[in-house]
Amino acid sequence: MGKYILKRLLILIPVLLLVSVFSFLIVHFAPGDPLNMYMRPDMTQEELDTLRVSLGLDGTIVDQYIGWLGNVLHGNLGNSVITSQSVSGRMMEVLPNTVLLMGTSMLLSFLVAIPLGLAAGLNKNRLPDQIISFFSYIGISIPSFWFGLLLIILFSLILKLLPSSGIHSIGETGLVDLIRHLIMPSIVLSVGNVAVFTRYIRSNTISQLEEEYVLTAKAKGVGKRGILYGHVLKNCLLPIITLAGMRFASLVTGSFIVESVFGWPGMGMLGMSAINNRDYPMIMGFTMLSCLLLIIGNLLADLLYCVCDPRIKAQ
Amino acid sequence: MSDQPLLEVKDLKVSFHTYAGQVQAVRGLSFSLSAGETLAVVGESGCGKSVSAKALMGLLSCPPCEIKPASQILYQGKNVLQFQEAEWSAFRGKECSMIFQDALAALNPTLAVGRQIEENLIVHHLASRSAARKKAVEMLALVGIPQPERRARQYPHQFSGGMRQRVMIAIALACDPKILIADEPTTALDVTIQAQIIDLIKALQGKLNTAVLLITHDLGVVADIAHRILVVYAGRIVEQGSRDEIFYSHRHPYTWSLLRSVPRLDLTQKEELVSIEGTPPDLIDPPAGCPFAGRCRWCMEICREEEPPEVQFSPGHSCRCWLHHPDAPDWQTPFQRGDGVLC
Secondary structure (H helix, E strand, O other): OHHHHHHHHHHHHHHHHHHHHHHHHHHHHOOOOHHHHOOOOOOOHHHHHHHHHHOOOOOOHHHHHHHHHHHHHOOOOOEOOOOOOEHHHHHHHHHHHHHHHHHHHHHHHHHHHHHHHHHHHHOOOOHHHHHHHHHHHHHHHOOHHHHHHHHHHHHHHHOOOOOOOOOOOOOOOOHHHHHHHHHHHHHHHHHHHHHHHHHHHHHHHHHHHOOHHHHHHHHOOOOHHHHHHHHHHHHHHHHHHHHHHHHHHHHHHOOHHHHHHOOOOOHHHHHHHHHHOOOHHHHHHHHHHHHHHHHHHHHHHHHHHHHHOOOOOOO | OOOOOOEEEEEEEEEEEEOOEEEEEEEEEEEEEOOOOEEEEEOOOOOOHHHHHHHHHOOOOOOOEEEOOOOEEEEOOEEHHHOOHHHHHHHEOOOEEEEOOOHHHHOOOOOOHHHHHHHHHHHOOOOOHHHHHHHHHHHHHHOOOOOHHHHOOOOHHHOOHHHHHHHHHHHHHOOOOOEEEEEOOOOOOOHHHHHHHHHHHHHHHHHHOOEEEEEEOOHHHHOOOOOEEEEEEOOEEEEEEEHHHHHHOOOOHHHHHHHHOOOOOOOOOOOOOOOOOOOOOOOOOOOOOOOOHHHOOOOOHHHHHOOOOEEEEEOOEEEEOHHHOOOOOOOOOOOOOOOOOOO
């Protein structure tokens, strides 16, 4: 087991290297230049060159990459070329906000999707299933920015119940205020997830219910609920774990769209502004963090498999 | 054996609704089972034996299947076909248990086998959790699994095929049911293990006085254990009798063909394995006459036109075949004593 985890973590090194090379190239070849932010009409070429050197943007792309990599290996992700704050410091600043929002929505998604998916699977092609499937198709199809705006119009503008953006009202730091700000973005984030998860759980429930062990359980005199929660659910968990593993990275990297719509000061907003400003070190830091977490999320999912299904052994 | 049978099946008819039409899988099956008795139901694939067993346990999903309203399954005088969900739950596993052909598929892969035995006791409120745990280990020991304490904590994939079938038997017998239905319990096992499982069922039956309904296509399996045998063909009983009557003085050509097609160790190499030519009739549109007519080498005109009546040879031994009609022509009897008997 320990050996398996070690092996999986060692694979991280080449993967992260490759990802860093590719994202470095893509980011630098993208049109635009961080220097645009600093340019004044009366700047001379010398002044620009000095600025370029001071930001570390001179030299060939290979030199720049090696310089960046050297810093990263020393644990330094560099400084933002826009605000000159340290990349890691800035990310740590906004990380709790994102974890709060994404964690809430993930929890909400599973709490809603598991019973819905089970109910739909159990009533395959009957009315409850059709209703649930209808809404899950709608949930999959709705673009989150549009749904977010719709909610803002309804609850903030018309009903004036909830704040439309931010994490706190000015001058407020209380929990109730935080929760009021959290409601809409986490609902918007959950809708798509719930829809997808429900479909997965439904189809898995249907296939598990056709397994012969269900017949055995029924022949033992186990009731419907007992079969569902005692037998089928555990066997249904595997794809849910995969889904959760893949979503693990988004727990930290946030959602560009929903955070932008609701002005949520999290990782998504940070990444979005970094990209708009061509803030190379910030983009790289963000990309590396997502990649790392995606791989760790998958590793966690694989380890959870072993817990849920004794037939799978970590090797 | 008492006079009142434990289980009485009267005119059981089961159909499946398919796009092609109504498949009449079971067409009027009647039999009874007494306490402590082993009744074997023998027939080839698709003759309706598994469907009848599932009907007894209420495990058929309706629709697409339909149990005809005139059918009756009386357990201690009560018609189980009229059970509500709660009555079914109390009946299944406690009064009547079932073991399946493929024990690997029939056991839940994600639960330890001990848990799967305990569950039986717990759902029927026969034991507390801790008592059930102890009883589960006892059951594993009873079915001959070594180191039951350790094995109870293991998962089905850690057991061999024969051991898994033993676990199935332990689950089925945990609540001391009055009837055990064994649906092809040895088909997925190799021959030496088959004999062990059959011996185990026989030994446990002696110990617990359980009635056993053994469903199989393999006459070799039933030779050692059955008290009575029903030979089923195309959803109907074509011959029934005691084990000796079926093996030594069978009267139906189908029974004779079945016995002849059992592979024998004493055959010389040049002799080919005998099979029954042809296929069973299509049960969407069952034939008007004897269902076996198309494959019977003594088939007469009347066999295709009219269904043969039941002819009684002794109390308990009867057969449906026109050859036994008083007006039937004299025919060369193939049914020699001992012909086709394997052991």
